[in-house]
Amino acid sequence: MYQFNYQKAGSADEAASAVTAAEDGRFLAGGMTLIPTLKQRLAQPSDLVDLAGISDLVGIEDGGDSITIKGMTRHVDVANSDLVKSKIPALASLADNIGDPQVRNRGTIGGSLANNDPAADYPAAVLGLNATVITNKREIAAEDYFDGMFTTVLEEGELITAVRFPIPAKAAYMKFPNPASRYALVGVMVAQTGGDTRVAVTGAGQDGVFRASEIESALSANWSADAAKAVKMSDDGLNADIHASAEYRAHLISVMASRAVTAAG
């Protein structure tokens, strides 16, 4: 690891100013992505601003027709939340299957979404459930938030304070985990929400999470596992690596979507 300065921020505003004022400042949340990156010398920030002491950034709130999860809420707390389990069980189970218990004890929703790993799970929840990313500057619709692999529309010093998930009529998430890393080889969130049928795919796309419009049309016409499975996805723009070819990922998208429809009921 290269040298850096470390400080704890007392509030979201203080954290944002500290990151902006630094030569190359970064927020530090759970550190489950940032610290491994630093250890491998893939990044060299001048300053880390730790968000851990900011109590306003932690918690899950019931908004009636939505649930708001604050930015520093850990995966384990989303997985174990009675509110999330009863209103959006798909989201609780998604969080419960991120990485391993020690990663879930530290990693946060804000950190995951800011990082936008193309194989991360939360991006599929945000896009599939049509959530809104709330920052210290604005509210960003799911559709506008993701901007390619490891890239989002967040500006420098922009902090994710919360994410608001509308409660879907039905939803389920199915992932085919990479057997070594547990990241999604392909993960699919299917949902009926706000009168729409949405299908969001993570792990497969070269540009990160995307909506599978072919499966959405099939499911709007006929909400059934068979309808999802019958869709032949194109492998254009899909990842190919040592773990799986693009053709295999394309096939998995329909399979995971159909399993998710079965789980959603």
Added chain:
Amino acid sequence: MPTVSMTVNGKSVSAEVEPRTLLVQYLRESLGMTGTHVGCDTSQCGACVVHVNGESLKSCTMLAAQAEGADVTTIEGLADGDVLHPMQEAFRENHGLQCGFCTPGMVMSALDLVQKNPDPSEQEVREWLEGNLCRCTGYHNIVKSILAGAQALRG
């Protein structure tokens, strides 16, 4: 250099370290407690698992500075003098280790499981061990050890 203070296995400790010092380096190098191991540099193996404020985490993926003021328990904090902790004893009895490199992390991870779920099924133990890799045993006896340790702790 900033001073970082915390409680480790019930004792207050304090050391001057660089901000980039990892918790595992603080434990091993500043405090000389080498029971906590480092098995990888990708945060995947779990050899470094300790408890911070009662929960298991990977001490190679946390800065010492992030643990300022925390209550840390390492493998060295478990035995009562010469008497092994029931979970350690279960690993010994059930041949839950071969080279032993992964064992401190396995034991600390297992203890977090049984404090949340005192009577886990074999499947639950296997799923819980997602973040703990072992190159020797094939896991079978580790799972057996944890089930036996859980039973001993239930009394």
